[in-house]
Amino acid sequence: MANCIAKCTGIDGTRRKDAQRLGSRAAQAEARTWRTLATVHVRADGSGEVRVTQNDKVIHQFEWGPENAPEMPPPPEHPAEGDEGND
Secondary structure, rough: OEEEEEEEEEEEEOEEEEEEEOOOOOOEEEEEOEEEEEEEEOOOOOOOEEEEEOOOOEEEEEEEOOOOOOOOOOOOOOOOOOOOOOO
């Protein structure tokens, strides 16, 4: 059974073309220009990554874990400016 879907859209001045593909293990998509490439990869467990390269150099990268991973605790709150030590 297909757990993932990759959708893409190509757009120019007069038209729009859509395509999609199903996969049981992962979905991957790419968008590119001459120098910039953006890739997204999502696995069936919900984990994945986004990577953007420009001139073959990684300029942005983001990864996340599976959907069933425990949630990260919220970051500690920082005191408002000027409130330090006024307990």
